[in-house]
Amino acid sequence: METTGSNTTESAILNAAKEIFERKGMAAARMQEIADEAGINKAMLHYYYRSKQLLFEAVFKSAFSMLAPQLNEIINADTSIFEKIRNFSSNYISFVLKHPYLPNFIIQELNRNPDFVKKIIAGKNFPNISKFKQQVNEKVEEGIIRPIKAEQLFINIISLNIFPFIGAPLLKGFINVNDVTYQQLMEDRKTEIADFIINSIKIK
Amino acid sequence: METTGSNTTESAILNAAKEIFERKGMAAARMQEIADEAGINKAMLHYYYRSKQLLFEAVFKSAFSMLAPQLNEIINADTSIFEKIRNFSSNYISFVLKHPYLPNFIIQELNRNPDFVKKIIAGKNFPNISKFKQQVNEKVEEGIIRPIKAEQLFINIISLNIFPFIGAPLLKGFINVNDVTYQQLMEDRKTEIADFIINSIKIK
DNA sequence: GTCTATAGCCAGATAGAC
DNA sequence: GTCTATCTGGCTATAGAC
Numbered sequence: 098m099e100t101t102g103s104n105t106t107e108s109a110i111l112n113a114a115k116e117i118f119e120r121k122g123m124a125a126a127r128m129q130e131i132a133d134e135a136g137i138n139k140a141m142l143h144y145y146y147r148s149k150q151l152l153f154e155a156v157f158k159s160a161f162s163m164l165a166p167q168l169n170e171i172i173n174a175d176t177s178i179f180e181k182i183r184n185f186s187s188n189y190i191s192f193v194l195k196h197p198y199l200p201n202f203i204i205q206e207l208n209r210n211p212d213f214v215k216k217i218i219a220g221k222n223f224p225n226i227s228k229f230k231q232q233v234n235e236k237v238e239e240g241i242i243r244p245i246k247a248e249q250l251f252i253n254i255i256s257l258n259i260f261p262f263i264g265a266p267l268l269k270g271f272i273n274v275n276d277v278t279y280q281q282l283m284e285d286r287k288t289e290i291a292d293f294i295i296n297s298i299k300i301k
Numbered sequence: 302m303e304t305t306g307s308n309t310t311e312s313a314i315l316n317a318a319k320e321i322f323e324r325k326g327m328a329a330a331r332m333q334e335i336a337d338e339a340g341i342n343k344a345m346l347h348y349y350y351r352s353k354q355l356l357f358e359a360v361f362k363s364a365f366s367m368l369a370p371q372l373n374e375i376i377n378a379d380t381s382i383f384e385k386i387r388n389f390s391s392n393y394i395s396f397v398l399k400h401p402y403l404p405n406f407i408i409q410e411l412n413r414n415p416d417f418v419k420k421i422i423a424g425k426n427f428p429n430i431s432k433f434k435q436q437v438n439e440k441v442e443e444g445i446i447r448p449i450k451a452e453q454l455f456i457n458i459i460s461l462n463i464f465p466f467i468g469a470p471l472l473k474g475f476i477n478v479n480d481v482t483y484q485q486l487m488e489d490r491k492t493e494i495a496d497f498i499i500n501s502i503k504i505k
Numbered sequence: 506g507t508c509t510a511t512a513g514c515c516a517g518a519t520a521g522a523c
Numbered sequence: 524g525t526c527t528a529t530c531t532g533g534c535t536a537t538a539g540a541c
């Protein structure tokens with residue numbers, strides 16, 4: 098197959114582009130820098146991806162498809178609501194500790210390109226909250242958890258997990274800790290977040 | 302005074318720059334667009350602020366000094382910990398509903414300019430968490446709230462308040478609501494967040 | 506497929522008239 | 524102080540040799 102030979106270069110470009118785009122964002126990223134990172138010539142970027150915009154979209158889709166499954170877990174897993182919250186927090190934080198720039202990149206570009214959002218949502222990979230909603234409503238009725246709108250609970254779960262990474266520079270400043278200590282705080286959050294949420298909603 | 306006459310133009314520029322920088326970010330913002338927004342010529346931007354970088358820094362400082370007092374409230378107010386949480390959530394959300402691009406702008410630029418962070422933190426306006434920390438530790442010892450590290454509680458409060466605005470495009474997609482409905486959810490959070498937190502930490 | 510060289514454009518910054 | 528016109532550099536993209 099002719100694609101096999103080109104594959105190494107093509108994926109080298111994609112990896113380099115991920116690195117640079119996630120760190121700098123679309124607008125501030127430079128094609129030259131991506132080429133340097135990939136150890137090849139600038140012209141190759143255009144040979145494989147035609148334009149900066151198309152290269153960016155390839156990176157964004159790839160990044161988004163890494164996060165989507167994580168988020169799906171909280172929504173569509175066949176487990177109890179408490180387990181979902183515990184699993185999600187633990188898994189998500191482990192994942193992001195390995196990809197520190199990813200959440201900020203996604204959030205950022207979604208904010209900068211409002212029309213881009215629609216394209217993503219229209220795609221099949223975009224999860225839907227309806228199952229989670231139903232589950233929450235059931236548990237409220239059964240008296241297992243206190244009354245809360247599923248939407249608000251969902252927002253809370255996502256916020257507690259994602260923001261500490263996106264807001265890391267700000268939070269490090271406030272609580273006045275170095276990178277190592279902050280990372281330890283994040284490790285602790287693998288269980289801390291779930292405890293915090295469950296303490297809030299569970300009726301004893 | 303000679304500055305009085307120039308003041309109108311200078312502040313027109315600053316306001317226009319805020320608008321554009323907050324919406325697009327430093328890298329994607331265009332000096333021409335700022336000039337258009339201010340209704341003046343591009344050359345004037347350089348006359349008053351010398352360079353794009355300096356104009357940006359003026360905007361950033363101004364934006365940051367709008368948020369800092371809000372955050373100070375939770376840290377240094379002379380009220381009970383529960384009141385602090387209630388006041389902060391209510392005030393902060395009211396404030397951000399009026400300045401929707403502000404939190405994302407701050408967070409974003411802090412992430413993109415790691416060295417920039419140090420300059421900000423070195424400034425006098427940067428709050429410190431120590432008083433809040435002491436207060437939390439006391440209440441834990443007194444058995445008023447369950448054991449929790451002050452740092453984690455602080456991160457939770459900030460996350461629950463700020464993220465829903467920064468992550469709005471993503472969250473709107475997930476919970477599948479339009480802008481009006483989402484805004485209503487934010488209104489509800491003025492009390493919802495505090496209830497959620499207090500339910501979690503307060504020992505009955 | 507990969508490179509060098511360069512076209513072409515756009516944005517930040519300045520010169521200089523008024 | 525405010526404008527128009529222009530310079531200059533940098534960046535995306537392409538042409539064309541190998």
